Amino acid sequence: MTARLHAHQYGKAETRVVRIVRDTPRHEIRDLNVSTVLRGDFAAAYLDGDQSAVLPTDTQKNMSFVFAKTHGIASPEQFAILLGRHFVEHVEPVSGARVDVQEYAWVRAVVDGAEHDHTWVRSGQEVRTASVTVDDSGTTVIGGLRDLTVLKSTASEFRGFLRDEFTTLVDADDRVLATSLTVQWRYAGTDLDYDATYAVVRAVILSTFAAEHSLALQQTLWQMGEAVLDAVPQVVEVRIAAPNKHHFLADLSPFGLPNPGEVFFAADRPYGLIEAVVVREGAPDAGDAWIRSVGAP
Incomplete structure (x- = not known):
């Protein structure tokens, strides 16, 4: 039988990133679920087990946490753009990246008739979504909700x-x-x-x-x-x-x-x-x- 590797990609799915901003007594929160997918010439990893061009998925997870600290989370879309462009521009084997983000909403708890500065209540089933694709054709940003x-x-x-x-x-x-x-x-x-x-x-x-x-x-x-x-x-x-x-x-x-x-x-x-x-x-x-x-x- 003659076979060939038709397509491949890999990444880290569902990294939960919760970023709390404590710059003032009134804290802010962003709660994300981040998935990253990399595309490039990784055929050797599949065909020969050669990992020399493979950026570990654990590294991708760590980058989500580091970027949340160093860049903050202005929005799910902007966070995904930063990650996607970093993969393509700074990881040599990577020719394309997709970053999918889900954001879970929290609303401030009301205590004694006023919004509390550092307590929240999870809000409903609705989830905000973002998907960013970065490759040689540019950057495509897709916002959404589900x-x-x-x-x-x-x-x-x-x-x-x-x-x-x-x-x-x-x-x-x-x-x-x-x-x-x-x-x-x-x-x-x-x-x-x-x-x-x-x-x-x-x-x-x-x-x-x-x-x-x-x-x-x-x-x-x-x-x-x-x-x-x-x-x-x-x-x-x-x-x-x-x-x-x-x-x-x-x-x-x-x-x-x-x-x-x-x-x-x-x-x-x-x-x-x-x-x-x-x-x-x-x-x-x-x-x-x-x-x-x-x-x-």
Whole structure:
């Protein structure tokens, strides 16, 4: 049998980095999960066991901690850019690097009616994400979020759909619309206030979901993507994945009770999975940065 090594890459997955800033009595916290992947000519390590060109994954882990100390964490995106560029510019065998970051949110505890200076409470399921790819084509920055679970109790319908002999679903003129969003957006550049931009994108997604009357979840995804591009000129592409978290009206008729859209049971599976990519006209292509991005919908 004739075989060849078609492709390879390696890295350190899920390094938990918690950075606390103690410069003043009011401390700050950033809580990250950092994964690094290196690409280059490492074929000898696979074919011959020759590690002379391999930067250990343990070294990659250590760099995450050192950079958190020496550079701080301005934002997940900026931290990933610093790491990715260091790998490509200062580690000779490395021709490309991807750094994926998840950030876990903490909110200040309220004690005696005031925010506490050094105590926090973990905030919800939502996770902020960032993915940075550095290679000979430049630097691609992808911001995002996942597990943003939203629900609205009206202003949503689904009717007039295609039917065949297997269709049992009936038209819904007023239904509960719920989903857990995974959203990623590609930036046009690398010199941005990523924290501020993230806040704007998240706010636009939520306000669009709430304000727009939905004829279908597909339409809602288009509206959110379009709204983000309108609101943030630095974003050139938005990718959204939305599982439809179905809520079915509970049948209370056996108990002689009416149920005018008040009591539902939530079904976690099976579920519809709706996805969309919205791109700004004339935006440059991202190459394979999306394909290699962890968690890309």
